Amino acid sequence: MSNKYEVGNKTEFTPEEHEGLLKALKARFEKNMHRHEGLTWADIQAKLEAHTEKLWSLHEMEKSGGEPDVVGYEEKTDEYIFYDCSPESPKGRRSICYDREALESRKEHKPHNNAVEMAADMGIELLTEKQYQELQELGNYDLKTSSWVVTPAAIRKLGGAIFCDRRYDTVFVYHNGAESYYAARGFRGSLRV
Known part of the structure; x- marks a missing residue:
């Protein structure tokens, strides 16, 4: 055994x-x-x-x-x-772009991975904007970092992706090119058991 x-x-x-x-x-x-x-x-x-x-x-x-x-x-x-309830976006999931298409679109300085595939490989789902807001009702998260969230297809089709964070005691939803990546941006996930 x-x-x-x-x-x-x-x-x-x-x-x-x-x-x-x-x-x-x-x-x-x-x-x-x-x-x-x-x-x-x-x-x-x-x-x-x-x-x-x-x-x-x-x-x-x-x-x-x-x-x-x-x-x-x-x-x-x-x-x-x-x-994911870590105070900041999970350390082992930062410096990544949004999805495979975004990763492939970068000609140089590619990040090591992307949020959508990492989540799928882990067997979890990216938080939606609504879920992210619900998490923020339970505490103060991403005061120094930000987290990719599920991006609506219409935004993604145009090359963008959305992410969230908390600043000035307010939860913000932003946009960025899906191929962008930053040392302080990762993603949070959800799992149902």
Whole structure:
């Protein structure tokens, strides 16, 4: 029997990493009850243990600095909703452009990756503008950084992409060329379990 958890065609992680992740998630959950009032860790852990493929995605969120935490529960689908709750845009996901098309359009000084494909590779979704606003209601995020969010097709078709941040105690939504990248811009993701 293997001592690693196999998750489809994704990178495996060890039982020690699995246990460490659950401990980190539990500690964060208990420290930030304002994000998930009325929810209990035992129910969430049972759900995670039943869906180990989602644990791999949470592991990737954690590993890249996202500090994932539960921000809600959808009764209709019986799913817990995790968002990246790191104070700033996750460190391991910065200096990237918006998507593959934007990456390919750069002739020189290409970034190492793009937000859309990184999220897909991690098994998560970029936050939408609405989700980003919901996150900001739970605290103050991206005071020094910014995060790409899902861009409407009409804007993307014209070469743009949108990102958000918080400055002057206000959440701002901006635009940029999708091929742009900055050391302080990454992306935040969501995962349903």
